[in-house]
Structure formats: C-alpha cells, structure tokens
Amino acid sequence: MKLEELRAWLDAQNDGLGTMRAYYARCTDAVAEAEREAAALQLLGLVTMRFVERYEGEPLYAPVAKAARERLLDLTTQAARAATAGPDAQVDCLNALARADLG
Numbered sequence: 001m002k003l004e005e006l007r008a009w010l011d012a013q014n015d016g017l018g019t020m021r022a023y024y025a026r027c028t029d030a031v032a033e034a035e036r037e038a039a040a041l042q043l044l045g046l047v048t049m050r051f052v053e054r055y056e057g058e059p060l061y062a063p064v065a066k067a068a069r070e071r072l073l074d075l076t077t078q079a080a081r082a083a084t085a086g087p088d089a090q091v092d093c094l095n096a097l098a099r100a101d102l103g
C-alpha cells in the first residue's frame with residue numbers, strides 16, 4: 001500500500017481507536033513491500049500506536065479523536081508528498097514524523 005492509498009483510506013474512515021488500529025495494521029503490512037516509503041510507513045505506524053496505547057481503556061472524547069485523525073491525515077499527506085521529493089525533504093519529513101504526536 002502506497003502512502004497516497006493509505007491517505008485516501010484514512011480520509012474515508014470515522015474517528016476513533018478502531019480506525020487507528022486498522023491504520024497501524026495497514027502501515028505494518030505495507031512496510032515489507034514498500035520501497036521508498038518504508039521508513040515513513042514505519043514511523044506513521046509508531047505514532048499511531050502511541051496514540052492507541054495512550055487511550056486504550058480510557059475515555060476518548062469525540063473532539064480528541066477527530067483532531068487525532070485529522071493530524072494523522074495531515075502527516076500522511078506530508079509523507080506522501082515527501083516520498084516524491086528530494087532527499088533533503090524526505091529526511092526533514094522523516095524527522096518530523098519521528099517527533100509527531102497525535103494528542
């Protein structure tokens with residue numbers, strides 16, 4: 001799965017932990033076959049799992065879930081754009097992903 005496909009899939013999903021878990025699974029599955037996007041997929045998956053672990057068994061209010069999905073959509077869009085950019089832009093994007101937090 002390419003980052004653009006992942007972005008389109010996420011854009012069509014509802015807010016919530018179920019979507020986040022499914023996103024993580026899609027990232028992990030795609031890493032093995034990804035070429036230039038493997039690092040971004042791995043980092044996006046890690047960012048997502050940190051969010052899931054933070055709210056697992058805790059109340060996840062609708063505004064928090066919505067903001068997290070929108071932030072993840074933005075990060076995925078940035079990663080998709082960077083995948084076709086030059087090496088400096090790719091490294092900058094990967095560093096941003098490594099520092100990212102969904103809330």
